[in-house]
Amino acid sequence: MFKVKFIPENTVVIAKLGETLFDAARKAGIFLDAPCNGLGSCGKCKLKVLKGSVNFRKSHHITESELAQGFVLACNSKINGDITVEVPAIQTSALSGMKVEDLAGTKDQQIIDTVINLAAENHILFNSPMQKAYMELDLPSLDDCISDWDRIKRHLLKNISYSEALCRLPILKKIPHVLRENDFHATVTYFAENSERIRVINIEPDDTSDRLYGAAIDVGTTSVAAFLVDLYNGKIIAKASAGNAQIKYGADVINRIIHATKKNGLQELTHAIIKETINPLLKKMRQETHISKDDISVMVASGNTTMMHLMLGVYPDYLRKEPYIPAFLSSEYLKAADLGLEAYSESLLYILPSVSSYVGGDITAGILASGLWSEDQNILFMDLGTNGEIVFGNKDFLLTCACSAGPAFEGGEISSGMRAAPGAIENVRIDRKTFEPTIDTIDNQLPLGLCGSGIIDAIAEMFRAGIIDSRGRLNRNLKTRRIRFDEYGIGEYVFAFRGEYYIPKDITITEIDLENFIRAKGAVYAAVAVLLNSMGMDYSGIDKIYIAGGIGTNISMNNSITIGLFPDLPVEKFKYLGNSSLMGSYLTLRSTDARKKAEDIASHMTYLELSTDSSYMGEFISACFLPHTEIERFPTVKDPRKII
Known part of the structure; x- marks a missing residue:
């Protein structure tokens, strides 16, 4: 057994002979940016040996200069004695310093306003299913000796338009104490389960009817972003974002699914997203706004199908195996405390519905926010992050597919x-x-x-x-x-x-980086081509193109066309939407109508499985050039030196 010390954290762990530095770092809780999950193919998990030595295999990811300085790949370096290693600054900043589309600036506020106005124009009412009611109840007497809960129900059903009310055991336990602490004056928080029935989820001794908050969360493969929202006026009062801590188990969903099949792997992935990512974001937002966790009554989350399985702790392995069957696509409101989320113990969590194994609730949320579902024109929606999802359609139809683009669009697989x-x-x-x-x-x-x-x-x-x-x-x-x-x-x-x-x-x-990125852009372009071909259409049939996802606000449409990522269409047709998944979660948090529309969108989206389409591989191979082997598809890029 040997001691492994990590600098600058000054963390020491005990490792066995032959154990890799990669495994020792995980044991120590040290984050390493490792898109390939320790397979040795990405070259990102570089550490510098300061004292001692390791047995390692030479790799083209480590130059002779780096080798001379003591750099090694953690995943292919085996421990053979006591050792001290330095974790480079780029590793420690890769997670905590991540910049996510948090919709904070003037331009992004315009996106928020546009989404809200678009929803209103399409008759979506902002009617949150979570409400509060302050009650001044009649004191019990020998002439009015009904139970405390019946007294509350009598008051509620008399003053609101519902015919049935219920509550869970934790609320029943609170009721007798709360009512008598404040002379039968109290505030209840209730959730409208349907048009007839409400469920009381909290009772407080004071008039807290002016405080009602919820959280909208986008659970991305690479990053997680969240809003804290005042449910009375819809104002976003705080925002936060960070890298998804699951990154240490692989950059893409396939690596994480594989890790979930290992001993304790699923628990580690669930812990990483709940305890190491979402809860710190919730805490940060609460501290900024000086509210307690008990003030958060409801949350809405969107993410791809794999992320939702991993967040809920549901075994995901069948998602990646033909015929690609998920354990679930949608769910009822869940109790947040059952997942370990730091909010009020009886608060609720809603997961936006997925469409298939590889088109998740983040795309449902994006289509909801974009308004594509209400458009007369033909719109191409492209969500480009760790995965590539495409939707084509209008108010009459929605056709979707997903391509395995890999993490290149967010810096993965690039040296x-x-x-x-x-x-x-x-x-x-x-x-x-x-x-x-x-x-x-x-x-x-x-x-x-x-x-x-x-x-x-x-x-x-x-x-x-x-x-x-x-x-x-x-x-x-x-x-x-x-x-x-x-x-x-x-x-x-x-x-x-x-x-x-x-x-x-x-x-x-490097030329290897270029090859990786060209494959990624080729996968996206080919997916669009197959989707259009399946409709008997070509690019001339596209009226607008919406770009969403983690690829970033600074993406150049002209440059994206030049390399063949996007079809060669006038840039006026392109519109960047930002984090449409987060905006869709925000709308769903604020509106029962929006939630119902999201469910309708998911149920009416037709999924095209590219792996079974015989034309996809041909389109992909043709697209793995700059910009494409069929240069006539890119008339503005025929002579690259003349394109400015």
Whole structure:
């Protein structure tokens, strides 16, 4: 048995001979950004050995320079003695520093207002099913000796338009004490189960009828975002976001499903999303607004089907196996305390309904928020994050599919890729003569890596400048210090040299990165093509394109067209929606009508399984070029050097 010390956390764990540094880090509770879940393919779990040594396999992910400095991949380094390792800053910031679409700025407030107005125009009333009522009850006497609960029911049913009221045992236990503490004056919180019946979920001794709060949560594969909402006026009083702590078990849903099949794996994944991610966000918002957890009466969550299984602790393995059957697609309101969520013990949680194993409640929420379901025009909805989901339709039909794009759009599977956090390169321009780049980073911090929008810009600019060809191969004939090749013959372009910025390492895009990203964009483009083909339509039939998801507000539509991610249509047809999943959860939190509409949307969406479509693989292969093998599909990108 050996001691493994992690710096700068100064955490020490005991490890067995032959145990990997990756497993030791997990045991120590150290977050490592490992999209491949320790399989050795992503090259992200780099640690620096300060003292001692490990047995490791050489990898093209570790350069000779990094090796000389003591860097190793945690997943392929086996412990053979006491050791001290340093966790790089980019690892520790990857989770806590993540920037998520939290709808905070002026532009994003306009998105919120647009969504609310659109819902109102479509006759969605903002009628929350959760309400409060202050009661001044008649004191009991020998002439009026009904039970405390019957006294409450008599008052409620007399003053509100329901014919039945009920409550659970915890409320019955509170009632006699609360009523007598305040001379039979009290406030009840009740939930409208249907048009006839309410359920009392809380009783308080004071007049708290002015305080009624709920939380809307988007549970993404990569990140989680939340709103705290005043249910009386719909005002968003706090917001919070963070990386999904499940990332340490893999960047994509397949790796996490596989982990869930291991001993204690499902419990670890549920703990990561509830205890390590959602609860800290709820706590942060409560502290900002000075409200207690007992003030949160209801929550609405949306996420892909796998995330909802993992959040509820439901075994997910059959989602990934043909015929891809989920354990559930929808559920009734759940008791939040049963999941360990930090809210009032009797508060309720609603999960937006999914459509299939790979089209989840986040897409249902997005379609609800976008208003696509009420449109006359043909609209293409694309949610681009860790997964790629597509919906095409209007008020008469909704056709959907999902593609396995992988985590590339959020920096995964890219050697210098990172999620959108301070220091991430989000905009890139390259001089056509000198081949020198100009970069912009989030919050103007020193560059640490490339996020999704930065990667799209980088590839488009490299293509236009002739630095790469249509296959993503570097031009070997260019004379520039930015292009170099390693001992394996793999080329890379350097966006930021370590010595120029005083950063831990050079920030580059390699030919392997380019191949990974081109496959990801090819999967999305091919999915759109198959979806349209199944309707007997082509791209000319698209009137509008809505872009949503974690790919970021700074995404350039022109650059996305240049690389063949989006169809070559006028940019005026494109609209960025931001975090449409969170907005759909927000609407559902505020409105019974919105919840019913979301359920209607999910039930009427037709799912197309791409894995059984014989045309998909051909479309995918054709799309794995810049911008596409059939260049006539991209008339504005025929001569890349002339596209500005």
